[in-house]
Amino acid sequence: MKNFTLGLLLIATCWFAAYAAHGAELKAPERIEAGAGLSISAGGNGEATLYLVGPAGAVKREIKLGGDIKIAPEEVQNAGKYVVMVRTGDSTSSASFWVMPAQPARMSFIARPSRLPVALSNGISGVVYPFDKFHNLIVQPQPVTFKLSVGEAQATSRTVTTRNGVAWISLDSSRKVGPAQFVATVGEVSERRVVQQMAADPCNLRIKAQPSKQGVEVETDLIRDCSGNPVPDGTIVTFTAVSPKGKSSVDARIKKGVAKTELPNLQEATISVASGVVMGNEIRWGGSR
Amino acid sequence: MKTLVVALAIALLAGFSASPAYADDAQLPNVQLNADNGGGRPVEELTKKALARDYAKAWRALAQALEQNRADLIGNDFTGIAEEKYAAAVAGQAKAGLRTRYVDRGHKVDVLFYSPEGLSIELRDTAQLERQVLDGDKVIQSEQVTRHYIALMTPTEVRWKVRLLQEVPGQ
Numbered sequence: 001m002k003n004f005t006l007g008l009l010l011i012a013t014c015w016f017a018a019y020a021a022h023g024a025e026l027k028a029p030e031r032i033e034a035g036a037g038l039s040i041s042a043g044g045n046g047e048a049t050l051y052l053v054g055p056a057g058a059v060k061r062e063i064k065l066g067g068d069i070k071i072a073p074e075e076v077q078n079a080g081k082y083v084v085m086v087r088t089g090d091s092t093s094s095a096s097f098w099v100m101p102a103q104p105a106r107m108s109f110i111a112r113p114s115r116l117p118v119a120l121s122n123g124i125s126g127v128v129y130p131f132d133k134f135h136n137l138i139v140q141p142q143p144v145t146f147k148l149s150v151g152e153a154q155a156t157s158r159t160v161t162t163r164n165g166v167a168w169i170s171l172d173s174s175r176k177v178g179p180a181q182f183v184a185t186v187g188e189v190s191e192r193r194v195v196q197q198m199a200a201d202p203c204n205l206r207i208k209a210q211p212s213k214q215g216v217e218v219e220t221d222l223i224r225d226c227s228g229n230p231v232p233d234g235t236i237v238t239f240t241a242v243s244p245k246g247k248s249s250v251d252a253r254i255k256k257g258v259a260k261t262e263l264p265n266l267q268e269a270t271i272s273v274a275s276g277v278v279m280g281n282e283i284r285w286g287g288s289r
Numbered sequence: 290m291k292t293l294v295v296a297l298a299i300a301l302l303a304g305f306s307a308s309p310a311y312a313d314d315a316q317l318p319n320v321q322l323n324a325d326n327g328g329g330r331p332v333e334e335l336t337k338k339a340l341a342r343d344y345a346k347a348w349r350a351l352a353q354a355l356e357q358n359r360a361d362l363i364g365n366d367f368t369g370i371a372e373e374k375y376a377a378a379v380a381g382q383a384k385a386g387l388r389t390r391y392v393d394r395g396h397k398v399d400v401l402f403y404s405p406e407g408l409s410i411e412l413r414d415t416a417q418l419e420r421q422v423l424d425g426d427k428v429i430q431s432e433q434v435t436r437h438y439i440a441l442m443t444p445t446e447v448r449w450k451v452r453l454l455q456e457v458p459g460q
Contacts, residue, residue, distance in 0.1 A: 049424075051387070051422065051424070051429060051430070053389070053422050053430065054378075055455070055456040056374050056375055056377070056378035057355070057375075057377075057378025057379065057381050057382045057389065058381075058382045058385065058387045058389060058422055059381055059382070059385055059387075060385040060386070060387055060424065061385075078374060078455075079455050079456065079457075080455060080456030080457075081436075081456055081458075083430065085429065085430055087429060092429065092430070094430070098458060108409075110404060110406065110408055110409065112405070112406040112408075113406075125404075125405040125406060127404045127405070127406075127409065129409075129441065135370040135374070135453075136455060137439060137441070137453055137455050139439060139455075139457055163328075163401075164401045164402065164411060164413065164439065165411070165439060166401070166402050166411055168328075168329065168402070168404065168405070170405065
């Protein structure tokens with residue numbers, strides 16, 4: 001009989017301990033959206049200390065048990081795993097939940113370069129990292145639309161889905177000079193960058209020569225790139241004359257689309273023209289002309 | 290005998306000159322960086338080494354800042370929003386009388402993306418950590434965890450800094 005009573009007592013003690021432990025159990029949602037706030041149900045009664053340990057630090061405050069524990073939206077703005085603990089005396093109950101990034105609200109859009117020649121294959125790159133309003137990187141796949149346009153010309157548009165929170169693209173520069181509008185859009189958010197498209201190297205660089213008072217006047221035709229865009233004024237063009245007396249060079253800037261110079265005291269020479277890495281035609285002046 | 294003494298002296302001098310850097314690196318968490326499968330531009334060997342070193346330094350700084358509640362330790366290795374977030378976190382837990390201690394057991398880091406213009410690099414880190422939360426000097430929570438992070442790093446004048454360090458669910 002005594003053993004039976006002791007056994008009952010032991011069972012009752014265990015049941016009470018289990019009940020008490022169950023009473024302190026915390027029930028948290030598995031995941032919430034950043035900045036949404038949440039309620040965690042906590043059994044028991046009396047006062048306790050709440051600890052909320054997140055990916056970027058921890059907070060602590062006193063609470064009363066027996067109802068819902070409110071976690072304020074501003075306490076769960078950083079994406080990551082959170083652990084909530086309730087401590088009463090020497091016992092601690094805990095639960096964990098994930099805070100996931102909210103909807104796209106901003107983006108980091110890196111467009112390079114700021115200026116480049118026209119018709120350059122894969123010359124323009126765009127990289128987008130989408131963020132929510134709490135600066136959490138949105139790692140769930142998001143469609144990002146990249147659009148590149150110059151003036152009234154038809155825009156180039158492509159959609160790339162983010163992977164691990166990043167979308168990127170390489171685009172050819174168009175064949176027309178001018179400020180290209182490079183726009184990235186994710187959700188309701190758009191960002192614009194300007195990429196200045198310049199004329200490329202001269203194409204079919206040609207010169208003509210005629211006698212002048214001092215010697216020979218050499219002038220280029222209208223200088224354009226291979227897409228037909230005028231090469232900008234100020235671009236350096238080099239004229240070179242090779243004669244029995246030696247070699248001489250003159251640098252001239254393009255002005256109103258052409259470059260010209262005067263080569264003095266030139267009787268017999270081979271005259272050539274170049275701009276950057278581009279060579280033009282040659283003229284034989286005097287002698288065998 | 291004379292040659293032996295000279296050799297010993299040279300060895301000692303070499304040891305002294307190397308010891309500060311060695312001591313500094315010895316305290317860094319172990320970071321194994323794999324750049325073989327990333328997108329974007331290829332990562333050069335020197336860049337890989339610099340990234341691994343600077344990412345390890347960032348974790349050491351973060352651990353020290355959260356344990357000592359010193360936000361001033363963050364700025365050398367973090368920038369932008371990451372610097373702001375972790376500085377705020379340190380201030381918040383200091384106000385509550387809490388500290389967080391990380392025992393860093395190492396990081397396996399994969400390069401996910403290196404941007405074509407070289408201004409950002411994205412990493413995925415699988416970190417083995419022991420995290421202790423202390424209220425005053427009392428440990429209120431201790432756990433061994435495997436955590437996954439996405440990190441964005443950006444080059445500054447002399448080093449790579451962490452622009453974002455975000456915990457993500459494991460794959």
